[in-house]
Amino acid sequence: MNIINDKRVTLALLLKANALCEDGAHQVSASDVAFVCSFKWKHNPPQHLHEAIKDIFTLKLEDVVKVLMHQAIKHGVDSHLTDYEDLLGGNV
Numbered sequence: 001m002n003i004i005n006d007k008r009v010t011l012a013l014l015l016k017a018n019a020l021c022e023d024g025a026h027q028v029s030a031s032d033v034a035f036v037c038s039f040k041w042k043h044n045p046p047q048h049l050h051e052a053i054k055d056i057f058t059l060k061l062e063d064v065v066k067v068l069m070h071q072a073i074k075h076g077v078d079s080h081l082t083d084y085e086d087l088l089g090g091n092v
Helices: 007-022 030-040 049-057 061-078 081-088
Strands: none
Touching: 007 030, 007 049, 030 049, 030 061
């Protein structure tokens, strides 16, 4: 069973992202929350719908930020300086 594609899980992801936005994290999307959950479920996927919903609603903003920062650092390490030429200005 692919729990991440369940309509009820999608609704929970949207509600959690909305709750985080109301708490001040205006840039957090449902796909960010889904990414964090998939990262968490990589080695220990939920077997039941209620486990997935509980995992989603117990996420804290700190959890989301930590995973997204880790992913950004990993992406940055794998990138070349030329990918950031427009940010750095000039020829890299």
